[in-house]
Amino acid sequence: MYLNGDLYLRDTEAEGRTVLVTEPAPGVRVLTMNRPQRLNALSGELIRDLHHALDDVAADEDCRVVVLTGAGRGFCAGLDLFSMPGRRAGEADASPQARLHTQQAIAALVPRLRNLAQPVIAAVNGPAAGGGFGLALAADIRVAATSARFNAAFVRIGLSGCDIGVSWLLPRLIGAGRSHELLLTGRLVDAAEAERLGLVSRVVPDGETLDAALEIAAQITANSPMGVWMTKEVAWSQLEVGSLQAGIDLENRTQVMTAFTRDHTEQISAFREKRPPTYTNG
Numbered sequence: 001m002y003l004n005g006d007l008y009l010r011d012t013e014a015e016g017r018t019v020l021v022t023e024p025a026p027g028v029r030v031l032t033m034n035r036p037q038r039l040n041a042l043s044g045e046l047i048r049d050l051h052h053a054l055d056d057v058a059a060d061e062d063c064r065v066v067v068l069t070g071a072g073r074g075f076c077a078g079l080d081l082f083s084m085p086g087r088r089a090g091e092a093d094a095s096p097q098a099r100l101h102t103q104q105a106i107a108a109l110v111p112r113l114r115n116l117a118q119p120v121i122a123a124v125n126g127p128a129a130g131g132g133f134g135l136a137l138a139a140d141i142r143v144a145a146t147s148a149r150f151n152a153a154f155v156r157i158g159l160s161g162c163d164i165g166v167s168w169l170l171p172r173l174i175g176a177g178r179s180h181e182l183l184l185t186g187r188l189v190d191a192a193e194a195e196r197l198g199l200v201s202r203v204v205p206d207g208e209t210l211d212a213a214l215e216i217a218a219q220i221t222a223n224s225p226m227g228v229w230m231t232k233e234v235a236w237s238q239l240e241v242g243s244l245q246a247g248i249d250l251e252n253r254t255q256v257m258t259a260f261t262r263d264h265t266e267q268i269s270a271f272r273e274k275r276p277p278t279y280t281n282g
């Protein structure tokens with residue numbers, strides 16, 4: 001469904017797994033993009049592996065929070081500019097169909113992150129450019145290392161600055177005027193500015209992004225599965241409803257569902273009895 005044709009990007013290097021999945025804490029899965037020598041740029045293999053990793057976490061009922069990060073000093077440098085064909089003398093360009101499939105496969109990662117039931121935390125350990133910027137924006141929460149940098153790199157390589165959902169997500173995070181500037185210039189935003197703009201929740205020293213993300217993940221997993229699931233769903237849906245009343249109606253419908261869960265009853269009992277709750281996901 002997400003990979004509906006051949007991707008034109010050549011997988012030239014004999015690489016190990018380009019996405020590593022680990023479970024550093026109960027209920028938390030960390031997806032690490034793993035092409036550090038290319039700042040985790042999106043090769044065909046990495047795109048495919050990310051889709052497969054997302055298939056796995058989506059089907060994993062024990063997974064409560066997903067953390068997305070990069071190996072080495074980069075988060076993700078966007079489309080792999082070295083594995084594109086048609087840029088050398090005598091080399092055939094990719095067909096329009098293959099280009100479309102590749103564009104769709106990369107762009108589909110963004111709604112997939114939004115549509116996961118589990119919250120996604122981007123632990124932005126270094127540069128997040130182009131498609132990598134889009135992946136970071138698609139997360140529910142972003143924490144950044146001091147050396148992280150962000151840019152909508154698309155326009156700097158002759159493409160439209162509006163790609164893979166960035167021109168939809170960015171103005172909702174930082175406002176239209178600032179978004180337009182970043183889309184049109186493609187300039188790099190450092191971690192301190194990203195925090196000022198509201199692009200990231202917090203900036204931590206290099207090497208500490210994963211710990212910061214896991215700290216937030218632990219705060220989330222301390223809440224009930226259904227309550228967290230509904231919060232993510234409604235919070236994103238609110239970005240698309242047109243009025244305050246429509247937003248309240250949406251909240252009311254989902255809140256009634258959570259109000260009848262066993263976990264809600266259990267949390268009230270736990271509060272009254274001054275003990276931690278035990279969730280049954282019901």
Ligand SMILES: C/C=C/C(=O)SCCNC(=O)CCNC(=O)[C@H](O)C(C)(C)COP(=O)(O)OP(=O)(O)OC[C@H]1O[C@@H](n2cnc3c(N)ncnc32)[C@H](O)[C@@H]1OP(=O)(O)O
Nearest residue numbers: 038039041077078079080081082106127129130131153154
């Ligand atoms: C649908 C999606 C579309 C898109 O994503 S379009 C956008 C594509 N991406 C870009 O245009 C970003 C290109 N990269 C950069 O501008 C810079 O990099 C950064 C700002 C991200 C980081 O800069 P710095 O920290 O100075 O690192 P460095 O020395 O430029 O890169 C380190 C190594 O990583 C390789 N690399 C970086 N980006 C890519 C890429 N996108 N594709 C393939 N390789 C990349 C370099 O070449 C180099 O390698 P070596 O050490 O061998 O010289």
